[in-house]
Amino acid sequence: MGNGRSEALGAWGCGVPVVKFLRATSRRTRVLLALVFAFALLMVVGAWAAYRYAEQVEIDTLRETAAHRLDGYENALTSEVRHYSYLPSLASLNADVLAMLRHPADRDLVARVNAYLQTVNADAGSSAFYVMDKQGNTLAASNWNLPMTFVGSNFSFRPYFIGAMRDGHGRFYGLGTVSKQAGYFLAERIDDDAHRVLGVVTLKVNLDRIESVWRQGAEPVFAIDSHGVIMLSSVPGLKYRTLRPLSADAHAEILRTHQYDAPGALMPAGFTINHTLAPNVWIESVARDNPLAASLPTPHPFPTEFLVVSRPVSGTDWHIVVLSNLAPARAVARSLAQSAALGLAFVAVLALTVWQRRRIVAQRLALREVLQQLNEDLERKVARRTAALSRANRNLEHEVAMHRETEAQLKAAFEELVQAGKMAALGQMAAGVTHELNQPLAALRTLSDNALTFLERGRTSHAEANLRMIGELIERMGRITSQLKRFARKAPTQLQPVVAAEAINNALFLVGQRLRKERVELTFDPQLASVRVLADANRLEQVLVNLFANALDAMADATVRRLEVKVDAEGDTTVIRVRDTGTGLSESVRARLFEPFFTTKEQGTGLGLGLAISDGIVREFSGSLRAADRSEGGAEFSIYLRTYREGNP
Ligand code: ADP
Numbered sequence: 001m002g003n004g005r006s007e008a009l010g011a012w013g014c015g016v017p018v019v020k021f022l023r024a025t026s027r028r029t030r031v032l033l034a035l036v037f038a039f040a041l042l043m044v045v046g047a048w049a050a051y052r053y054a055e056q057v058e059i060d061t062l063r064e065t066a067a068h069r070l071d072g073y074e075n076a077l078t079s080e081v082r083h084y085s086y087l088p089s090l091a092s093l094n095a096d097v098l099a100m101l102r103h104p105a106d107r108d109l110v111a112r113v114n115a116y117l118q119t120v121n122a123d124a125g126s127s128a129f130y131v132m133d134k135q136g137n138t139l140a141a142s143n144w145n146l147p148m149t150f151v152g153s154n155f156s157f158r159p160y161f162i163g164a165m166r167d168g169h170g171r172f173y174g175l176g177t178v179s180k181q182a183g184y185f186l187a188e189r190i191d192d193d194a195h196r197v198l199g200v201v202t203l204k205v206n207l208d209r210i211e212s213v214w215r216q217g218a219e220p221v222f223a224i225d226s227h228g229v230i231m232l233s234s235v236p237g238l239k240y241r242t243l244r245p246l247s248a249d250a251h252a253e254i255l256r257t258h259q260y261d262a263p264g265a266l267m268p269a270g271f272t273i274n275h276t277l278a279p280n281v282w283i284e285s286v287a288r289d290n291p292l293a294a295s296l297p298t299p300h301p302f303p304t305e306f307l308v309v310s311r312p313v314s315g316t317d318w319h320i321v322v323l324s325n326l327a328p329a330r331a332v333a334r335s336l337a338q339s340a341a342l343g344l345a346f347v348a349v350l351a352l353t354v355w356q357r358r359r360i361v362a363q364r365l366a367l368r369e370v371l372q373q374l375n376e377d378l379e380r381k382v383a384r385r386t387a388a389l390s391r392a393n394r395n396l397e398h399e400v401a402m403h404r405e406t407e408a409q410l411k412a413a414f415e416e417l418v419q420a421g422k423m424a425a426l427g428q429m430a431a432g433v434t435h436e437l438n439q440p441l442a443a444l445r446t447l448s449d450n451a452l453t454f455l456e457r458g459r460t461s462h463a464e465a466n467l468r469m470i471g472e473l474i475e476r477m478g479r480i481t482s483q484l485k486r487f488a489r490k491a492p493t494q495l496q497p498v499v500a501a502e503a504i505n506n507a508l509f510l511v512g513q514r515l516r517k518e519r520v521e522l523t524f525d526p527q528l529a530s531v532r533v534l535a536d537a538n539r540l541e542q543v544l545v546n547l548f549a550n551a552l553d554a555m556a557d558a559t560v561r562r563l564e565v566k567v568d569a570e571g572d573t574t575v576i577r578v579r580d581t582g583t584g585l586s587e588s589v590r591a592r593l594f595e596p597f598f599t600t601k602e603q604g605t606g607l608g609l610g611l612a613i614s615d616g617i618v619r620e621f622s623g624s625l626r627a628a629d630r631s632e633g634g635a636e637f638s639i640y641l642r643t644y645r646e647g648n649p
Contacts, residue, residue: 028359028363032352032355032356035351035352036352039348039351039352042348043345047337047338047341047344049340050340050341051333051334051337051340052333053336054333055329055330055333058328058329059326061329062309062326062329063324065324066307066309069217069322070310070311071311073214073221076210077223077320080205080207081205084126084203085186087124087126087186087203088186088187088202091117091120091129091131091203092188092190092191094116096112096116097116097131097140097201098198100139101131101190101198101199102192102198104133104139110139110140113139113140114141114142117129117130117140117141122142126142126203126206127183127205128150128179128183128202128203128204129141129142129201129202129203130143130150130151130201131200131201131202132156132161132201132202134165134197134198134200135154135156136155136156136158136161137153137154138150138153138154138155139151139199148179149178153177153178155177155202157256157257157258158172158177158257158258159172159259160187160202161200163187168189169187169188169189170185170187171185171187172187172257172259173185173225173318174259174260175259177258181206182206182208183207184207186202186205187202187203188200188201207232210232211232211234214232214233214234215234217234219322219324219325220235220322221233221234221320221321221323222234222320222321223318223319223321224318224319224321226318227253227254229254229260231318240260307323308323309321309322310322415492417609417616418542418617419490421546421609424609424610425487425545425549426484426487426488428549429484429510429513429514432511432514436512436513437477437481440474441477443469443473447469448470450462450466451463451467451470454466483510484510486538487506487545493536493617494536495534495535495536496536496537497532497533497534497644498533498534498535498536498540499530499532500529500530500533500567500576501526501527501530503537503540503541504529504544504567506537507541508524510541510545511545511548511552518555518556520555520563521561521562521563522563522564522565523563523566524564528566528567529565529567529576532644532645533621533642533643533644534642534643536617536620536621539620539621540617540621540639540641542613542614542617543618543625544578544639546610548563549610550611551563551578551579551582553582553601554583554635555582555634557583558581560581561581562581564578564579565578565579566579570640572642573623573640574641574642575638575640576639576641577636578636578637579630580634582635583634583635584629584633584634584635585627585628585635586629590627594611594612595612596608596612597609611625622642623639623640623641624639625637625639626640
C-alpha cells in the first residue's frame with residue numbers, strides 16, 4: 001500500500017519526500033512500541049521496588065512497635081517479680097524462722113512459723129511460702145494445713161534450692177512437683193549470725209496474672225527460658241513447647257530438676273516437647289535478623305507469616321517474644337506497589353500522550369513541508385508552463401504580425417497587380433482609344449477649316465453650325481479622356497452601392513471601339529440592369545472590361561460574334577452574366593482559368609493575370625466569379641454580387 005501511495009504521489013513528481021515521510025512514520029511506530037515496552041518494564045520494576053521498600057518500612061515499624069511493647073511486657077514481668085523479691089529476704093531475718101531452723105522439733109515454733117508464712121503468703125497473694133532445712137526438707141509452709149502441703153517434701157533437687165545454698169539466692173521457674181502448678185520460685189538462704197547455713201526460705205509466685213494481661217494484646221506473646229521452652233504464653237496451647245530442638249543436656253537437666261514434670265497435665269512424661277512442636281512456618285526474611293528462629297504450629301491464631309521480635313528479661317535468663325502479623329504490612333506494601341504502578345502508568349500515559357502530541361505536531365510539520373514542497377513544485381511547473389506559454393504567445397504575436405505584414409504586403413502587391421492589370425487593359429485599349437480620338441480630331445480639323453471658310457464668305461449660320469459640332473466633338477473627346485482617366489485612377493477599394501447598368505455601360509464604352517471594329521453584336525438592355533450591387537465602381541468596371549476583352553479575344557476567329565450581357569437576381573444576390581460565342585472553355589482551361597500567369601494567348605498578347613486579378617477583386621466585394629462552357633458554343637462568365645437594398649448595409 002505504501003508503494004502504491006508513493007508511486008501515485010511519485011506521478012506528481014514528489015515521491016521522494018513522501019516516501020521519506022512514510023518511512024519516518026513507521027520508524028516512529030517502532031519507537032512507540034519500544035517506549036510502551038520500556039514503560040511496562042519500568043512499571044513492573046517500579047512496583048516491585050515500591051513493594052520491597054514499603055515492606056521494609058512496614059517491617060521496621062512493626063519491629064519498633066514490637067520492641068516498644070516488649071519493653072512494656074518485660075517491665076510488667078520484672079516489676080511483678082520485684083514485688084515479691086524482698087519477702088524471702090524478710091523471712092530469712094525472722095527470729096521464729098531462725099529459731100525453728102535451729103530447733104526443728106519445737107512444735108510451737110513450727111506452728112508460729114506456719115502461721116507467719118500463711119499470713120504473709122495470703123497478704124502478698126503468692127502461691128506458696130515455705131522454709132526448708134539445709135537438706136531441703138520442708139519444715140514449715142503457708143499451705144501447712146492443706147492436703148497438698150509442702151511440709152515434709154524434700155526439694156533439694158530443685159535448682160532454686162541448689163542455687164540458694166550455693167549463692168545465697170536461687171531463681172527457678174517450673175511446675176510444682178506437689179501442686180503441679182507452674183510458678184516462679186524465689187529462694188533465699190538462711191544463715192545464722194556465725195554465717196552457718198541453717199536452711200532456705202522459698203516464695204512461689206504464680207505468674208498467671210501476667211499471662212492474662214498478655215492475652216489482652218492482639219499479638220501472640222510468650223516468654224521462653226534458657227532452653228527455649230515456652231514457659232509463659234498468651235496462647236495456652238504453646239505452653240511448655242520449645243522453639244528449637246532441645247539439646248541432650250538440656251533435656252537431661254529438665255528431667256533432673258523436674259522443671260516441667262507434670263504427669264497428666266499439659267506436659268506429658270518423657271518430655272515430648274520437640275515432637276509435639278513440629279516445625280511449620282519458617283520466616284527466613286525475619287528469622288535472619290533474629291536469634292530466635294520461629295517454628296510454630298500454623299493453626300489459628302497464628303498468622304502464616306509473622307515477625308519474631310524478642311528481648312531478654314533483665315535479672316533472668318529468659319526472653320520475651322512477640323509475634324507480629326506480617327499480613328497487614330504486606331497488604332500496605334501491595335497497595336503501595338499498586339499505587340506506584342498506577343502512578344507510573346499515569347506518568348507513562350502522560351509521557352506517551354505528550355510524546356504522541358509532539359509526534360503528531362512533528363508529522364503535521366512534515367506534512368506541511370511535503371505539501372509546501374508539492375506546492376513549490378507546482379508553482380515552479382506553472383511558472384515554467386507560463387513562461388513557455390508567454391514565449392509561444394510572443395511567437396504567435398510575432399507570427400500574427402508577420403502574417404499581417406505579409407497580408408499588407410500581399411494587399412499592396414495585389415493593389416499593384418490590379419493597377420498593373422488596369423494599365424495592361426488600358427495598353428490593350430490604347431490603339432482603339434487613339435483611333436477613337438483621331439476621328440474627332442480629323443473631324444475637328446475639317447469642321448474648323450470649313451468654319452473659317454464659312455466665316456470668310458459670310459455664311460455665319462453655317463459657321464455657327466460647324467462650331468456647335470466642334471463643341472460636341474470636344475465634349476465627346478473629353479468624355480473619352482475622362483473615362484480613361486477615371487479607369488486609370490488608383491484608389492483603394494471602397495464598397496458602395498453601384499448601379500449595375502452604369503458599370504456595364506462604362507466598361508462597354510471602354511471597349512466600344514473594339515466592338516464596333518470587330519463587328520460584334522451586343523445584346524444588353526440597361527433597363528433590365530437598374531439593380532444596385534455592393535461593389536467598388538471603378539474595380540467592377542475593371543473586371544467587366546477584362547471579361548469583355550477576353551470575350552472579344554475568344555471571338556476573334558468566330559463567324560458569329562455576339563456579346564450578351566445580362567443581369568439576373570438570385571435571392572439577395574445579383575448575377576452579371578457575360579456570354580460570348582467564342583472558343584468556349586475546354587475542361588483543362590477551365591481547371592486553370594484563375595491561376596495567375598495562365599494564358600492560352602500568344603506571347604505578348606496575354607499575361608495570364610486578368611482573371612486572377614478579377615477573381616481577387618470580386619472576392620474583395622464578398623462575391624465570386626465563375627466560368628462555364630456554353631453548350632451552344634462560347635463561354636459564360638458570371639459575377640455574383642450582393643444586392644444593395646435601401647436600409648441594408
Ligand atoms: P489573358 O487574357 O492575358 O490570357 P486571362 O486571365 O484574362 O489572361 O485569361 C486567361 C485565359 O483564359 C485566356 O488565355 C484564355 O485561354 C481563357 N479565356 C478567358 N476568357 C475566355 C473566353 N471568354 N473564352 C475562351 N477562353 C477564355
